[in-house]
Amino acid sequence: MMAYSGAKEDGREVKIYEYLDELSTDLAEYISELSEASVKERGVFAIALSGGSLISLIRKLCEAPYSKTVDWSKWYIFWVDERVVAKNHADSNYKLAKDAFLSKVPIVPSHVHSINDTVSAEKAAEDYEFVIRQLVRTRVISVSDVSDCPKFDLILLGMGPDGHIASLFPDHSILDEKDEWVTFVTDSPKPPPERITFTLPVINSASNVAVVVTGSSKAEAAHLAIDDVGPDVPPSPAKMVQPTKGKLIWYLDKAAASKLDCTKCSE
Numbered sequence: 568m569m570a571y572s573g574a575k576e577d578g579r580e581v582k583i584y585e586y587l588d589e590l591s592t593d594l595a596e597y598i599s600e601l602s603e604a605s606v607k608e609r610g611v612f613a614i615a616l617s618g619g620s621l622i623s624l625i626r627k628l629c630e631a632p633y634s635k636t637v638d639w640s641k642w643y644i645f646w647v648d649e650r651v652v653a654k655n656h657a658d659s660n661y662k663l664a665k666d667a668f669l670s671k672v673p674i675v676p677s678h679v680h681s682i683n684d685t686v687s688a689e690k691a692a693e694d695y696e697f698v699i700r701q702l703v704r705t706r707v708i709s710v711s712d713v714s715d716c717p718k719f720d721l722i723l724l725g726m727g728p729d730g731h732i733a734s735l736f737p738d739h740s741i742l743d744e745k746d747e748w749v750t751f752v753t754d755s756p757k758p759p760p761e762r763i764t765f766t767l768p769v770i771n772s773a774s775n776v777a778v779v780v781t782g783s784s785k786a787e788a789a790h791l792a793i794d795d796v797g798p799d800v801p802p803s804p805a806k807m808v809q810p811t812k813g814k815l816i817w818y819l820d821k822a823a824a825s826k827l828d829c830t831k832c833s834e
Contacts, residue, residue: 595627618660716772730803734764
């Protein structure tokens with residue numbers, strides 16, 4: 568059973584699950600519904616994935632009924648962030664997604680947009696932004712109606728114990744990036760050091776953003792990101808995820824939600 572589901576004053580939704588299996592089932596249902604709505608409205612579904620445990624939590628999409636009911640031919644896949652390593656490297660988010668998810672569903676190979684892994688982090692970010700700009704021009708990816716940013720149908724995020732999302736780490740200068748859509752880091756506090764990442768304006772321009780967080784090691788970061796902790800605490804990157812016009816849903820297991828200030832969470 569779901570332990571708690573509620574909306575915050577600012578329209579964010581927070582869902583807390585007793586069991587991972589249930590979280591995973593609900594997440595698959597949510598993604599398939601967004602896919603169906605987007606294909607109906609626009610003829611395509613542009614989704615940006617993150618790495619980490621998130622990929623194992625969306626694996627239910629590879630099973631019935633979704634394996635048959637989702638219109639996979641209309642999916643276009645992107646990465647919110649990527650490590651600048653070879654595609655067959657253990658640290659590659661592309662490899663993680665391919666092995667556990669993409670290779671098990673009939674997505675059109677040319678619709679899968681991974682980074683150029685043969686160039687520097689800076690060039691890889693530049694190339695990736697160029698690809699996205701082309702696809703905005705042809706409306707495979709929508710464009711925001713409040714800025715010139717791309718408007719992905721869904722951006723899926725995980726969160727680290729330090730509150731980082733994508734490869735946007737606390738106190739890093741790229742949190743202030745306003746002009747680039749895709750930027751790069753060469754000094755990631757987590758290895759590998761070189762990465763490309765969507766910037767906050769792109770994440771906050773999406774139609775839908777889901778942040779999926781599991782495990783007690785992330786409980787404090789979830790509390791700081793979701794609860795009103797006052798102005799004295801500098802906002803973590805996860806707290807800066809505030810879609811301008813899109814919808815934000817947090818999916819948490821009980822362990823990750825254990826420090827949240829919500830009266831009903833333990834019911």
